[in-house]
Every structure is written in C-alpha cells, then in structure tokens.
Amino acid sequence: MPRSIGNTALKAARQARGLSSQQALASALHDAARQLGLGEIVVSRKQIGRWESPNPPWPRDDHQQLLTYVLRLPIEDLGFRAPWDDSVRPGPDGARPLTGRRPSAAHALPRPAAASATQPPTVGADFAAVTEAHRRLYWSVPPATLHQAVAEHANLGAALLAETDGIARRVLASALAESLLLAGRIQFFDLRQPEVADATFVRALQAAGEADDPLLGAAVLGHSAFVPGWAGHREDTAERMRAARTYARRGPASAELLAWLDAVEAECLTRCGDHRQALTILRRAEETMSTGGEHRSPEWFTWFSSTRLAAFKGNTELAAGLIPQARTTLEAVLADLPETAGKQRVVVLGDLAAVEAAARRPDAACALLEQALDQLGATWYATGMERIREARRALASWQDSDSVRRVDDRLYSWAATLSSLQR
Structure with missing residues (x-):
C-alpha cells in the first residue's frame, strides 16, 4: 500500500520561510x-x-491567525479544509473527502467590523513580504534607488491601512512602521537628510502605535535620538532616549536591543563631548550583551551585533584621545566584519585612518583612506564619507606629501565630487 505524503502544502510553506523543522x-x-x-x-x-499529516485537523481560530501571520498564506493555501466546506475535491487517489456542516454564526470566524475593511485578510502579510525584502536589500542596493522604492511602498501601506481591520490591520501597521523606519534610516545615514528623516521617524512611530508594537516604537525612538544627538542637542537626545527605553521595557526587549539603545546614547554623548559618560554606558552595553537574556530580538532587528557595538566603542575611544585602545578595538572590528557589511567597513576604515593620523602615521592613514574609498565606490554611504573627510582633515600637517595628495586626487576627482554633490 503506498505511503501517504501528508500535507505537503504546509510543509512547503514552512520550508519556504526558512523553518527547517x-x-x-x-x-x-x-x-x-x-x-x-x-x-x-x-x-x-x-x-x-x-497538521502536516495526510488528514490535518482544522486549526482553531488563534492558531489560524498565527499560521497566516508566520507563513504569509491564507489558511486554505496551507492544506487545510474547513469542516463546513461542502465543495467536493477529489483526493490524490480519486476519493472524495467527507464534509461536515458549517458551524453556527457564533462559532464562525470574525468578520471585519468596519465597512471600509475591503482588503483580504492576507493584505498585511503580503505587504510585510515586500518590507522584508527591502530590509535585506538595504545592504547592497544604492540608497537613492532603494529609498524611492521604500517610500512608494510606505505610501501604499498608508493607503491600505484605511481598508483593513483586525489582525490584518495590525500586521500591516507593523510592516508599515518598519518600512518608514527604513526610509528614515536611509535619509539620515545614507543621504544625510536629518530634518527629512526626523519627520519620517514621526510617521514610523504613528504606524508602530497603530500596530501597538512597543519594540518597534523603541527602535524608532532610538533612531530619532540620533537627529538631535549628532547636532549636539543633549537635552533633546536624553528625552528621546528616555522614551525609547520606556517602550523597550513594555516589549519586553532582548539584550541586543537594550545594548543597542546604550550604544545609541553613547554615540550621541560622544558627539556632545561627554566621552567619559559615553564609555561608561558602552561598558554597560558590553555587560548586557555578554549576560544575554530570555527574550529574542525581532526579525527586523538586523543592524546590531557585538561587532557593531565594538565599532561604537572604537569611535568613542578615538574621540576621547585613547589612541592605542581605539586602534586595538577598531582593528578587531575590521577583522570580524562580514563581507556584506560594506557600509560599516567604510566607517571603520575612516576611523582607523583618523587613529593613524592622531598617531602621526600619515602614510598608514592614507592607505586606510584609499581602502575606504574603494569600498565607498562599491557601497555609497554618506556617513562613511563623513568619516573619510574627518580623517582627511586630521592630515592637514602632511597635505603636501605624496600619499595625502593621492588621497585628494581620489577624494576630489570629477566623478567623486559630482557624485557627492548630487547625493
């Protein structure tokens, strides 16, 4: 007798989402x-x-919501058949399955209450799938190109939000908040448009509120703290950081997310000139990362790790004048960065070049700057260009040397100058 292959629809959907077991x-x-x-x-x-057996039972309501959310397919596309479904579908062997009667209205799945909820229940998951793709594309697609796609996607999400209800609305609002957060990150870090980014972060926080997602709220507020922090406005930064930590407590947040919030505050303090307090907070972040916690980070939290934390620390050590410590820290970061971390590599190379300039080693600094410019040609990053220029300013005493002039020839070539002005 042939062996049944079971519910292949559910198994295929599971594996397509990267869930191997x-x-x-x-x-x-x-x-x-x-x-x-x-x-x-x-x-x-x-x-x-x-559920993956040949005759899977009909999942209860909350399980249906979870399966649809995680696997991003309607429940009927996951190999399940409602007991009240009177449609006759022959099975693999030609037999016609038995059917039951539809339950009473009291046991039926809830319908959207609002008359404006015209989109199908899968609209949130469909929108979220594109948001997830943009999340991955951020590391390789030119920022101006990706920003256009993300912005249009966010506009679509905002329009669809008025046409959804229930779980679909919550899933859609969460994905919309992530899309707006990504748009704000591109505007701030990649295109250096802080005022535009600040307004986008407000929209992202509104969407996170619609989703009632405190962790996304914490992420948005943490990013928004960079805006006043990089401008040296310490009080405004502190206010936003307090709000971000409050939202993180409601999450509850993972150790990685809490350590990232510390790193954000430390970088802002560094920009405001308080290097001692920044280093104290970074030590706390390192302890948080090493201790860990019971809560896992959300899927969208992809921009932070122990290596990224060390990069924050190396920059603060550089700003504090701790040159040997900064060199040790940043060299370790450079060795640990994955090949896909092109944007971060530019930043670290720029900081290392500034370390060598501070150590009065101009040739070593210029060699690092040329590596940074090579990487910048493959992966544009406005924040990385700022670090390169900061390191170049530190080489003013050697500006007539051959190595510095080679850097200038590349930094101010026709193509590089026009590209920088256009961006």
Whole structure:
C-alpha cells in the first residue's frame, strides 16, 4: 500500500520561510503570538506533525491567525479544509473527502467590523513580504534607488491601512512602521537628510502605535535620538532616549536591543563631548550583551551585533584621545566584519585612518583612506564619507606629501565630487 505524503502544502510553506523543522515552526508561532498580543500560546511539535499529516485537523481560530501571520498564506493555501466546506475535491487517489456542516454564526470566524475593511485578510502579510525584502536589500542596493522604492511602498501601506481591520490591520501597521523606519534610516545615514528623516521617524512611530508594537516604537525612538544627538542637542537626545527605553521595557526587549539603545546614547554623548559618560554606558552595553537574556530580538532587528557595538566603542575611544585602545578595538572590528557589511567597513576604515593620523602615521592613514574609498565606490554611504573627510582633515600637517595628495586626487576627482554633490 503506498505511503501517504501528508500535507505537503504546509510543509512547503514552512520550508519556504526558512523553518527547517516542525519544532522551528512551533517556536515561530509562539513568538508570533507574543508579537501580536495574543499571549502565551504554545503549539507543540506534535501538533505541527498532526497538521502536516495526510488528514490535518482544522486549526482553531488563534492558531489560524498565527499560521497566516508566520507563513504569509491564507489558511486554505496551507492544506487545510474547513469542516463546513461542502465543495467536493477529489483526493490524490480519486476519493472524495467527507464534509461536515458549517458551524453556527457564533462559532464562525470574525468578520471585519468596519465597512471600509475591503482588503483580504492576507493584505498585511503580503505587504510585510515586500518590507522584508527591502530590509535585506538595504545592504547592497544604492540608497537613492532603494529609498524611492521604500517610500512608494510606505505610501501604499498608508493607503491600505484605511481598508483593513483586525489582525490584518495590525500586521500591516507593523510592516508599515518598519518600512518608514527604513526610509528614515536611509535619509539620515545614507543621504544625510536629518530634518527629512526626523519627520519620517514621526510617521514610523504613528504606524508602530497603530500596530501597538512597543519594540518597534523603541527602535524608532532610538533612531530619532540620533537627529538631535549628532547636532549636539543633549537635552533633546536624553528625552528621546528616555522614551525609547520606556517602550523597550513594555516589549519586553532582548539584550541586543537594550545594548543597542546604550550604544545609541553613547554615540550621541560622544558627539556632545561627554566621552567619559559615553564609555561608561558602552561598558554597560558590553555587560548586557555578554549576560544575554530570555527574550529574542525581532526579525527586523538586523543592524546590531557585538561587532557593531565594538565599532561604537572604537569611535568613542578615538574621540576621547585613547589612541592605542581605539586602534586595538577598531582593528578587531575590521577583522570580524562580514563581507556584506560594506557600509560599516567604510566607517571603520575612516576611523582607523583618523587613529593613524592622531598617531602621526600619515602614510598608514592614507592607505586606510584609499581602502575606504574603494569600498565607498562599491557601497555609497554618506556617513562613511563623513568619516573619510574627518580623517582627511586630521592630515592637514602632511597635505603636501605624496600619499595625502593621492588621497585628494581620489577624494576630489570629477566623478567623486559630482557624485557627492548630487547625493
């Protein structure tokens, strides 16, 4: 007798989402329940096994919501068939499955209450799939090109938000908040448009509020603190950081997210000239990272790690005049950065060049600046260009040397100068 292959639709959807085992899907459903505010819903591996069996049982309502959210497909496309579905679909062997009666209205799935909820239940997941793709593209696509796509995507999300309700609205609002956060990051770090970014962060926080997602709120507020922080406005920075930490407590936040908030505050303090307090906060961040915690970081939290924390520290050590320490820290960061971290590599090379300039080693500084310019040609990053220019200013005493002139020839070539002005 031939062996049944089971619910291949659910298994394929699981694997397409990168969940290689039934236990991985169970864990993802548990995490999604917390993100959606559904409480502590535990789905066992055995339950996943029953759903992937040849005759899967119809999931209960909250499980349907979680499966649709995690796998981003309607429940009917995951190999399930409602017991009240009277449509006759022959099985693989030609047999016609048994059907049950539709339950009473009291047990039916809830319908959108608002008359304006005209979009299908999957609209949030569909929109989120594009948001997730943009998240990955950020590291390789030219910022001006990606920003145009992200901005239009966010405009679409804002329009769709008025046409959704229930879980779909919450999923859509969360993805919209992430899209606006990405747009603000590009505006601030890649294109150096702080005022535009500040307004975008406000819109991102509004969307996070619609989703009732405190961790996204903390991320948005943490990014918004860079705007006054880099301008040297310490009081405004402190206010935004207090708000970000408040939202993080509501999350609850992972150790990585809490350490990132410390790193943000430390960088802002560095810009404001308080290097001692910045280093104290960075030590606290290192302790938080090493201790860890019980909570996992959200999927969208992709811009921070122990290596990135060390990069923050190296820049603060440089600003504080701790040259040997900064060199040790930044060289370790450069060695640990993955190949895909082109933007961060420009920043670290620029900081290392400033370290060598401070150590009165102009040739070594220029060699690092040329590496940074090579990387910048492949991955434009306005923040990285700022670090290169800061290091070049530190080489003023050697500006007539051959090595500095080679850097200037590249830094102020026709193409580089026009490109910088256009951006």
